[in-house]
Amino acid sequence: MTRALYVLIGDPVAHSRSPKIHARAFELLGIDAVYAPCLVTNVPAAFAGLRALGAAGFNVTVPHKEAAAKLCDRLDAAAERIRAVNCVDAVFTGHNTDVPGILRALNQEASAGGPDVVFGAGGSARAAAFALPGCSIVNRTRSRAEALARDLGARLAEPEVIREARLVVNCTTIGLHDESLPFDVAQLPKDAVVVDLVYRGATGDTALVRAARARGLRAIDGLAVLVHQAIASLEIWLGRNDLEELYPKLREAALA
Ligand code: NDP
Secondary structure, three states: OOOEEEEEEEOOOOOOOHHHHHHHHHHHHOOOEEEEEEEOOOHHHHHHHHHHHOOOEEEEOOOOHHHHHHHOOEEOHHHHHHOOOOEEEOOOEEEOOHHHHHHHHHOOOOOOOOOEEEEOOOHHHHHHHHHOOOOEEEOOOHHHHHHHHHHHOOEEOOHHHHHHOOEEEEOOOOOOOOOOOOOOHHHOOOOOEEEEOOOOOOOOOOHHHHHHHHOOOEEEOHHHHHHHHHHHHHHHHHOOOOOHHHHHHHHHHHHO
16 A cells, blocks of 8 residues: 555645644544645646646645636536635545635534625635625625626625624735734624634734634634635545544644
8 A cells, every 4th residue: 555645736835734734634544645735836737747646635725726626627516616626636526625614614603694794806705605605795806806796696795894794704815914904893793703714823813813802703713714624625535524523633733
């Protein structure tokens, strides 16, 4: 039996926490496998190479998720609709595990009521809009928001929509490199839940997550989404549906 090969392709990949998460998962599960981050600029060549090497599965990250969707042999229903793939299995079916990543991170925390609001209209916002049917979209570039709304049945909205929101998901890159905020948490209702897909620094939290928690709101950080999407990827690759219990240990590994 040869060691199973799993890979992350993207540009950049050097600071990804996924290799630590997957190495710990394989250790906990007693699986002889390696998960290697690979800096890739030529996505078709990388796909051909991974086919030739018989990769057991791989993840795709920025900026290659849309290119990957075009190179898979088939797509699952979510990836087909979102037109972006972040997880490919051994038979080259493309999946989008950002969707279960977001939904599992939310778990029971979303309350019913006002609109779900997604900030952003890029790849991760498309996954969030699929996960939250009928959500409102706020984005800097209106044409991109219009395309997302059309493709995924979301509504266009202005930033003021957060005054009524029960759930707000940040899918912009705001806060990735500094302390800037995508919206003012003071405007949110007091029972609102905030999810930030961005994670940074030693703890993984951002100025948005800290500001939301300082106001007493529930805030879910990007590391929670990342670890849950990793678990969803593992479940696809290993044909299992019982790996959620690994979450605390994999989060610890991501922070180590
Ligand atoms: P994209 O590049 O596809 O989209 C970026 C979005 O951010 C666009 O909507 C863009 O708006 C908006 N944006 C960027 N700068 C500004 C600004 N200064 N003001 C207002 N809007 C701005 O990125 P992704 O969707 O792939 O990723 C977004 C973030 O989510 C990244 O930080 C990524 O690391 C993170 N992420 C985390 C995951 C996790 O598991 N935790 C999973 C996937 C992503 P415009 O259209 O106007 O350019």
